[in-house]
Amino acid sequence: MKKIIIILAIVILAGTVFLLAKNVFRKTVPPAPANSISMSTPASENNNPPQEMPVPSAPTDNQNTPTVQNSNGFQSPLDRAAERVTKKPFGIYITPKTSPVQPERFQGYHTGTDFEIFPEEQSADVSVRAVCSGKIAVKRSASGYGGMLVQNCTLDNQSITVIYGHLKLASITKNAGDTLNTGDEIGILGKAYSTETDGERKHLHLGVSKGFSISILGYVQSQSELSGWIDPCSLGVCK
């Protein structure tokens, strides 16, 4: 009987020691380092949350925060610009049959980038901002565009011409000769399928041509003509 009690006591003691040891061990082992932390990161920083953890942020962050200006002095004309280039990017060749927009009346290489609206913007005012700093050359209604504004800017000391198409002309308060700085509000997008867009869907056409061009063509018929135009996204305005 005495033997059994001693054995039981040893078993209980051993169990307790084991559990205690396990607990202490767990506390002293550092958490596994997250993948994003480099080898040189001191161990004391391993308490940072791993990257996959959702970072709380204000849900309206993207709505009203002006986009950041690029080192070339350019910035996006609309919020969430990258998400909007879904139908006609720069240089796409379209015909009435192959166009991603139906029905289509144009044919040729698209000289600009089209920025689409989000469903909730269909009946809302969508502000368009200047992508660069420069004087307004033209502000008028034009065939294929409806309300249109042409701005002269500089890129790497070279003159360029920027065309904003499908704007509500009456919403543009500045006039030809006035200067628009990067990020300045130009006006709002024209109403879908109205004279403000010349019958097109509500969207922004942004074209950039080399030099102080008077051409406002939205489409050209050859690759060589297209070489007179610059992909707006290459200027960092589609971010």
Ligand SMILES: [Zn+2]
């Ligand atoms: Zn377009």
